Amino acid sequence: MSEIAVRTDDVWKIYPQEPFPVEAVRGLTLTIESGDFVAMAGPSGSGKTTVLNLLGGLTDATRGRIWIGDRELTGMSGKERARLRLERIGFVFQAYNLLPVLTALENAEFTLLLRGVPAAERHAKVLELFHEIGLEGLADRHPGKLSGGQQQRVAVARAVVGDPALVLADEPTANLDSGTSASLLDTMERLNREHGTTFVFSTHDPRVMERARRLITLVDGRIEADDRRAPARA
């Protein structure tokens, strides 16, 4: 039996807006196994990004419980959540969100630095990863000097360099052209396959859905469909 990467039990997220509260996530009960490659699809406003934020501990559930691996996220202090994210969760954002004052290498090694990994080990690990995902020679460039695809690869490198159990990717291909998207998906698929990293995407992109081994469709904050299948392309 596979290990559990993520588990949720009747999770609700309600934004207290006037005149009526918004129920962004309604009773989400979900289990994601380690090493899975999961896409969450659904129309805008269906709650995809909110689910990723809940799983990453970036926002609090109104009610319900969430576990990352064997650790319960709900009820953790801010400091405990930060530690959990640092050790177990990687993020990839639609808008890349690299820190503009740091170089590609410095961005990618950010989480290792927070963990106190020695410089030589950090640099070796990042440069090896850069080689693996096609970023050779770009280590000293600042984000402003990189293309969108290159920036997103750096963001992926930043997310996976610490060998997290879970990578949460919020529409990672939304700002990329089709060739760059395909290349990035290849990279993430390979990392998933070779490192066993669990990926959970939110996406509108059919190419992402096509590659996912599990496709969860959200509508109005509820799971409408949960389709486990073999990926179209290995």
Place this chain on the structure above:
Amino acid sequence: MGSGGLWWRVAWRNLWRNSHRTWVTASGLAFGFFAAVVMVGLTDGMTAELVENGTRLMLGQVQVHASDYLPERNMHRTIGAYDGVDVDALLERIENHPEVEHAAPRLFGGGLLSSGEQTKAGLLLGLDPDRESRVTTLLSTVIAGRLPESGAAEVLIGEEMARQLAVDVGDELVVVAPAADGSMGNDLYTVAGLFRTGTPGVDANYAVLQLSDLQSLMAMDPGRIHEVVATVSNSRETPRIAGSLAGSLREHPVSLDVKSWTELRPELSEAVALMDSMNFVIVLIIFAMAIFGVANTMLIGSFERRREFAVVQALGTTSGAVSLTVICEGIILGILSLTVGALVTWPVMVWWHNTPPDLSSWFEGFEWSGAQWRPILRVEYSLDAPLISAVALLFTTVFAALYPAWKATRVPPADALADR
């Protein structure tokens, strides 16, 4: 490099993302430092002027008397009483103290000075001109004639006294004074010179004679003096030095009392304390104003980076570390401002100290706490004012960074990432 080094690096680079803003803020703080040091320097200069004029003209920095002389100033209570003292030995002993520079003997008397129809009560000061000119500036204020010579029956009087008695240099004065033996001493003196100190009470009332001439007039032996006045090597330390001198004179055969100018002129001492507290208020006001300006700038910078704060939180950074990067920015900004401020302030202070603007053509000086203040805007500088201002500046930038740093920790990551 640990994560601590990361925040310093991020803070440094963040400052230069908007270099114009950083330079404007640093310039404002540097000007605050400049203003604080110059303002404190000006009040210190005014204080130094008051103390200098209040002590150097006549008072001296330290005075030694018979222990029962003050406060009545009874003419019979000379040092060593009726037997007097070996004046040269006493002066030598006082000057041997390592922090005493010079000492001079004095004898005081009161009497009537007359010329023709005019008569005026006056204070008679007998002194040794050579020694006196090393401890006070009184004898350097002669505006006409010269100093009285020993045994020549000459007197030096204030310009105002000369006007009231209608005498000038070369004229004769009759001086009548009570003598120690109960008689009335009287003699005829020639006005050798006139002085103008700028202090009305001195110019109108004092008549200066050679020590031996006044001793003779008052029927006192050469060993009888009322006072030894002395200067010390560090005027700011006068009370301590006076205490030390008193200790060293404890074994002297006659009972002596040593007082510093702060005891002799408490009103002047209080004026100096008032000026010192004004310095504190000046620094406080300048940097309190700066805090709001810097905090506003840093708050704008922090607001612009809400998304970045959210990203680093998503990557596993704690709230404390997020706030640390903003505080690091404040500290770097403070050090930068201090460097600029010091580079500008130091040469200006040296120049200003050496070539102070003289405003005497615009307005006259004034007397405060019995000391004359000339309208010369000299700044005084010591390490204290720049050090206090530097600490205040660094405190300002750190304090100004606290609120933006706290705000940075309150950024809800999910909302900031969604630009809400």
